[in-house]
Amino acid sequence: MIRAIVLDIEGTTSSLTYMRDHLFPYSRQRLVPWLREPPPGAAASVAEIAAEIRARLGAPDASVDDMADALRGWIDDDVKEPALKSLQGLIWRHGYASGDLVSHVYDDVLPALTRWSGQGAALHVFSSGSVLAQQDWFRHTGSGDLLHFFSDHFDTRDPGPKADPASYRSIAARTAADPAEILFCSDSRPELDAAREAGWRTLGVQRPDGAATRTEGHRTVTTFEGVEL
Incomplete structure (x- = not known):
């Protein structure tokens, strides 16, 4: 679950x-x-x-x-x-x-956030961008204000590097979630590997217009459509 x-x-x-x-x-x-x-x-x-x-x-x-x-x-x-x-x-x-900036999210993001939150999942963000930047990003998207979907935000200042398993252990402890019940979604294999080492479940994401990232060894999707809990 x-x-x-x-x-x-x-x-x-x-x-x-x-x-x-x-x-x-x-x-x-x-x-x-x-x-x-x-x-x-x-x-x-x-x-x-x-x-x-x-x-x-x-x-x-x-x-x-x-x-x-x-x-x-x-x-x-x-x-x-x-x-x-x-x-x-x-x-x-x-x-x-x-009004100079409006942030971008893929069309499948809003339906996915709505679906997952409706199914009872707590949603969080872990990005290299600062917490402030993350909050503003989701507050000002082309799909509207999505910030209310998220319970917490984490960056490389706190808890630390995204390729370090200790960062994921820290997030799990702070959210009081069992690591085996946390799903991490990323386009970066080192990040996915670190999350798995910390006991999390993982989902690789390879967007058609994204960078040539590699997510071998992890279940990988190109869209959040059909991704269920």
Whole structure:
């Protein structure tokens, strides 16, 4: 019996291409202005993030330009750096609020969330994007506000890396769910392997327009249609 479902976002519920073509460029263009002069209400958060970036670089006196160069490199290399994800989340929040951004989910996601929640499953998200970014993503989709479907959100800052079985054990403990009753859906084999090692059930997702990911060894689907508890 599946009592909890944990969903990845990029390549699973949502198009990775859409993120790379819309969200990543949007944040990239705003790195320097945000680091130099954050919008009202964001200054304290950005200062904390800047301190993390300087610590990560081992350069306590790094300039805004130096930090922006590092962030651009992390974006280009798809580095799952928590400080980058936090700053992107803040930038995207302003983009959603202004109407500049609308997030993407595949057409089968809303029916699946409705079906699973109606069957009594608790729904969660575990993504490399910050919790803030995850919440805004599901609040502002082309299918409407889907945030109410989810009980909790987890990122690589807490509980940790997505390819580490300890992260999945932590999530199971915090949701008070039996690992054997949790289903993890992702397009990444290392993540699926880690979840399985933690005792979870797994479902690989390979979207037709997604990256050439590999999910061998795991049951794999191209759509959530027909995926029942």
